[in-house]
Amino acid sequence: MKLTREEFRKYIFSYTEDEAFYKKLYLQKKKDPETFQDYCLNLDRNFILEHHLYVPELLSGSWSPYMEEKDFFQDTVENIMLYKHYRYTPVFSHEHEFFEILCVYDGTADTTIQGIRHTLHTGDICIIPPNTTHSVGIFDDSTAFNILVRGTTFQSTFFQSLTADSSLAQFFAHVLYRKTEGNYLIFHSGDDVRIRDMLENLYIEYLGHEKYSYTFLNSMLVMFWAMLLRYHENDIESILTKDTAGNSVTEILNYLNQHYQTVTLSETASHFGYSISHFSTLIKESTGKTFLQIIRDIKLNQACRALRETSLSNPAICELVGYESPEHFMRTFKKTYGMTPGEYRRKNKE
Structure with a gap:
């Protein structure tokens, strides 16, 4: 039986038994740090084991787990899992082989990614x-929850929303898949009720x-991704989005997608205030x-779309996407x- 929105909000804001345990642990450490180790030694070990709780003081050495997909998704056919991030959980560094989407529902959350700290807001x-x-x-009392997505599902569902915008897709792929320091993407959707409603619908x-x-x-999930791109494409933060001039790379890529037929390197550099x-x-x-x-990829993507969806001749498509000569277009396309x-047209017609 589905929850109503009111029931969901009560669920997301209320404290679970595990959260209450963590909060008591946190307040005890803050209140009396000198006796905290002894306090931990007297905790109910059976409760901690049964609930899979994390108490650093009861472990020997640091704990930095690696989480595999099979540990979370097990043998189910599910590609997506959602769960609330427990408040007052002791901070621990970890990695996993699936995608994690951290959604701040209300308040703030601190996250450290590859040693880089960020404060996230509602x-x-x-x-x-x-x-x-x-x-x-x-x-x-801030609240946040996680959407866990299998790696293959993330690519097939999320990136299919970007097929019409190859340069933006390349930007996402570069940030998310290439080994650059501190990989992450943050959409700042603020108090956008459309995004909030979609997140609630997903969790419900x-x-x-x-x-x-x-x-x-x-x-x-596909719809959620499309909404983020539609309404907050220019509200993206990542390790690559801002440079000293304050220009967003996504803004530059959007500009290229709008002017690809005639744009040049020198003209674009000048438009955004850079040297070539x-x-x-x-x-x-x-x-x-x-x-x-x-520019080549944008032009060829548009050419492919025209070949699939129209009956325009090659010279007409060549002119449409901005190639100076049909011969150059033909050579580039075949290569x-x-x-x-x-x-290509015959193959896609078939």
Whole structure:
């Protein structure tokens, strides 16, 4: 049976038995740190083991676990799991082989990703890719929850929303998959009720376990991703989004997608206030591609769409996407896809 929104909000704000344990532990350490070790030694060990609770003072040495997909998803067909982040949980660094989406529902949460600390606020959506060392701490009445997504599902459901925007897709892929220090993506959605409602719907659907819930969750996750891109594409923060001039790389990529037919490197650099050499370096470091490679990919993507969805001739498509000559267009297309535009059209018609 599905929860109502009121029931869900009561659930997300109320303290579970485990959270109450952690809060008592935290307050005891703050109140009397000198006797805290003795206090921990007298805790109910059976309760701690049964509830899989983390008490650093009862462990020998540091604890930095690696979490595998099978540990969480086990033998289920589920691709998506949601759970509330317990408040007052002792902070510990960990990694896992699935994606984690940390959603701050109300208040603030501190997270450290690859040694870089961030304070997240209400409406912040933080995407942490696999094999990234991170930790989360909430030590007040703030609330946050996690969406865990299998790695393969993240690629197939999230990135399909980006097929029409290859350069932005490359930017996401660079941040999330390449081994740059401190990988993360944060969408700052603030008090956007559309995003908040979608998150509530996702969690309510997950808790309801109704018929076809698996299919619903996959579809809702795609919709959630599309909404973030539609309404907050320019509210993205990552290790690569800002440079000394304050320009967002996503803004630059959006500009290229709007002016790809005629844009040049020097004109774009000038538009955003860079020297040509600095702008070239910024683009390469942020996307993993050169300026010309990005423009080529955008043009060819648009050409492929025209070949699939229209009956325009090759010269007309060449002019549409901004190639100076049909011959150049034909050579570039065949070199990239291993077939001529005509062969591509026939293959996709079939």
